[in-house]
Amino acid sequence: MAAIVVKSLTKTFGKSKKALDNVSLTIEPGEMVALIGASGSGKSTLIRHIAGLVEGDRLKGYCGVNVLGRSIQDNGRISAGAHDVRRHIGVIFQQFNLVERMSVLSNVLVGVLGRIPSWRGYLGLFSKDEKRLALAALDRVGILATVRQRASTLSGGQQQRAAIARALVQQSKIILADEPIASLDPASSKRVMETLRSVNEEDGITVVVSLHQVDYAYRYCPRTVALRDGQVIYDGPSDALTPGFLHELYGAASDELILGERKETPPKPSKAAAYAKPSRLVPQGKLKMAVSV
Amino acid sequence: MADLATKAQTMDLPKADLKRSSLTLGIWAILAIALMWSWEGADMRPLALYKDAANMAAFVDGFFPPNFYEWPTLLQEMIITVQIAIWGTILSVICAVPFGILSSENMVPWWVWQPVRRLMDSFRAINEIVFAMLFVVAVGLGPFAGVLALWIHTTGVLAKLFSEAVEAIDPQPVEGIKATGADKIQQVIYGVIPQVMPLWISYSLYRFESNVRSATVLGIVGAGGIGMILWEQIRGFDYAGTAATLIVIVASVTLIDVISQRLRKMVT
Numbered sequence: 001m002a003a004i005v006v007k008s009l010t011k012t013f014g015k016s017k018k019a020l021d022n023v024s025l026t027i028e029p030g031e032m033v034a035l036i037g038a039s040g041s042g043k044s045t046l047i048r049h050i051a052g053l054v055e056g057d058r059l060k061g062y063c064g065v066n067v068l069g070r071s072i073q074d075n076g077r078i079s080a081g082a083h084d085v086r087r088h089i090g091v092i093f094q095q096f097n098l099v100e101r102m103s104v105l106s107n108v109l110v111g112v113l114g115r116i117p118s119w120r121g122y123l124g125l126f127s128k129d130e131k132r133l134a135l136a137a138l139d140r141v142g143i144l145a146t147v148r149q150r151a152s153t154l155s156g157g158q159q160q161r162a163a164i165a166r167a168l169v170q171q172s173k174i175i176l177a178d179e180p181i182a183s184l185d186p187a188s189s190k191r192v193m194e195t196l197r198s199v200n201e202e203d204g205i206t207v208v209v210s211l212h213q214v215d216y217a218y219r220y221c222p223r224t225v226a227l228r229d230g231q232v233i234y235d236g237p238s239d240a241l242t243p244g245f246l247h248e249l250y251g252a253a254s255d256e257l258i259l260g261e262r263k264e265t266p267p268k269p270s271k272a273a274a275y276a277k278p279s280r281l282v283p284q285g286k287l288k289m290a291v292s293v
Numbered sequence: 294m295a296d297l298a299t300k301a302q303t304m305d306l307p308k309a310d311l312k313r314s315s316l317t318l319g320i321w322a323i324l325a326i327a328l329m330w331s332w333e334g335a336d337m338r339p340l341a342l343y344k345d346a347a348n349m350a351a352f353v354d355g356f357f358p359p360n361f362y363e364w365p366t367l368l369q370e371m372i373i374t375v376q377i378a379i380w381g382t383i384l385s386v387i388c389a390v391p392f393g394i395l396s397s398e399n400m401v402p403w404w405v406w407q408p409v410r411r412l413m414d415s416f417r418a419i420n421e422i423v424f425a426m427l428f429v430v431a432v433g434l435g436p437f438a439g440v441l442a443l444w445i446h447t448t449g450v451l452a453k454l455f456s457e458a459v460e461a462i463d464p465q466p467v468e469g470i471k472a473t474g475a476d477k478i479q480q481v482i483y484g485v486i487p488q489v490m491p492l493w494i495s496y497s498l499y500r501f502e503s504n505v506r507s508a509t510v511l512g513i514v515g516a517g518g519i520g521m522i523l524w525e526q527i528r529g530f531d532y533a534g535t536a537a538t539l540i541v542i543v544a545s546v547t548l549i550d551v552i553s554q555r556l557r558k559m560v561t
Contacts, residue, residue, distance in 0.1 A: 051472055087474030097469025101487045110483050114474025121479045163469070170473050 034217035037227035043210035087114035090167025100152035111169030157188025360533035374518035381443025393455025416449025436517030
C-alpha cells in the first residue's frame with residue numbers, strides 16, 4: 001500500500017490561476033522525497049492538499065488524495081474521515097506553527113490529542129506515559145533541556161525541532177514538511193534536515209519535504225519531485241538534477257534554486273566540478289536518462 | 294545660510310488639494326450644524342449658571358463638612374458593592390468565553406456569529422440600571438438583582454471584546470494543531486485561548502473596574518450596594534452625608550482601579 005497517492009489534483013485560485021495543474025504522484029512507505037520549485041510553483045499548496053487542510057477543484061473523473069490507503073480528499077471535498085487520517089500525518093510548517101505562549105512540553109503534547117478521548121484533551125489531562133513520550137521525542141530531536149520553557153523563547157531551529165517532536169508524539173507514519181528550513185540559518189537548517197533524515201531512516205517514517213533550494217535535496221533526499229507552475233516537471237533521483245538540467249527545466253529561474261556551492265554555468269562544467277563535492281557529481285549520461293523518467 | 298534665504302524667496306507652496314481642503318471644511322460645517330441643532334433640545338442655558346450662582350453656592354455649602362456619622366454602614370455597603378461587581382464580572386467572563394468565540398468571524402460560519410452578535414448587541418445596548426430594575430421585579434430587592442444586571446450587560450461587552458481578540462490571532466499555530474488531528478474544540482483550547490489569554494484577562498479586569506463604578510448606582514433602583522444609601526441621603530437633603538458617601542465611593546473606586554491597572558500591566 002502506497003503511503004501517499006495523489007491523483008489528477010488541480011487547484012485553481014481566483015478565476016484562472018492554476019496553483020496545481022493535474023498533479024499525480026505516488027510515494028511509497030519509507031521514502032524521503034524532496035519537493036522543489038521556485039516560489040509560487042505549488043509546493044506548499046500540494047503539501048496542504050495532502051494534509052487535507054485545503055480542498056482541490058471539483059473535476060470530472062477521479063481526482064483526490066489517498067493517504068495510507070484512506071481517502072483524505074476526493075473530488076474537491078475533504079473526506080468525512082479526514083480528521084482521522086490527519087492523525088497519521090505530521091505536518092511541519094515554515095513558520096513552525098507552535099503556540100508561542102505555551103510551554104514546549106504542552107506544544108509537543110498537542111500531538112497526542114488525536115488519539116486520546118476528547119474530554120481528556122479538553123481538560124488537558126495527559127497521562128504520565130504520554131508525558132514520557134513527549135520527553136522521549138524532545139530527547140530524540142535534541143532539545144530536551146527546553147521542555148519547561150515557553151516556545152517563544154526558543155530559537156527558530158529549536159522551534160522547528162519542537163515541531164518535529166510534536167509529529168513524533170503524534171506517532172504519525174508520514175511527515176509532511178512545508179519549507180521547514182526556509183526561515184532558518186544554514187547551521188539550524190542542517191540540523192533540522194538531519195533530524196528529518198534520522199526520523200526517516202530510524203523510525204521508518206515517510207518524509208515529504210518541500211525545499212526552496214535543491215542543494216538540500218541532493219544531500220538528504222534520494223528522490224526529488226520538481227514543480228513548475230503547478231505541474232510536475234520532474235520526478236526521479238535527486239542525483240540527476242545537475243545545475244545544467246535544472247536550467248533546462250526552469251530556464252533563468254533555476255538560479256534561484258541553487259545555493260552558491262553548486263552553482264555553475266552550463267558551458268563550463270569542468271570548473272564547477274572542481275568546486276563541487278565528488279559524491280554529488282553526476283555523469284552526463286545519467287542526465288539524459290533522467291529526462292526520460 | 295544666506296543662499297537658503299535668497300532661495301527661500303523664490304519658493305512657493307504647492308497648491309493645496311482642493312478636494313481635501315473642502316472635505317475638511319465640510320466636516321467642520323457638519324459639526325457646527327450639529328451643535329446648533331442640538332442647542333434647543335438639550336435646553337442649553339449657560340446664563341443660568343451665572344444667574345443662579347448664589348443658589349448653587351448655598352447648595353455646595355451644604356456638602357461641607359462631610360458628615361461620616363454613618364461610616365460603619367457606608368463601609369459595609371461599599372464592600373457589598375464590590376462583592377456585587379466581583380460576582381457580576383466572574384459570571385459574565387464565564388459566559389463571554391463561549392459567546393465571544395461564537396461571534397468571531399474566523400471561528401464559526403456567518404449563520405452562527407451573526408445571530409450571536411446581535412444577541413450580544415442587545416445585552417450591551419440596555420444599560421445595567423434598566424436590567425437592574427427588571428431583575429428587582431423578578432428576584433426581589435437586593436444585591437442579587439444587581440449581580441444579574443451586571444452579568445447580562447457585561448457579558449455583552451466582554452463577548453465583543455473577546456471576539457475582537459480572537460479575530461486578531463495568528464492562524465498558523467491553530468493550523469498546526471488542526472494538522473495533528475485535534476478536533477475543533479481542542480483547536481480552540483490549545484491554539485486560540487493561549488494566544489488571547491493576556492488580552493482576555495486585561496479586558497476582564499478593566500470590566501471589573503467599570504462594574505465597581507456601575508454597582509455604586511445600582512442601589513438607587515434597589516439592587517443593593519452603596520447606591521441605596523446615596524439615594525436616601527439625596528432624597529432626605531442630607532448633603533453632608535451625601536458628601537461622605539461620595540468620598541467613600543471615590544476612594545474605593547480609585548483604589549480598585551490602581552490595583553487592577555497594576556494587575557493588567559502584569560499580564561500584558
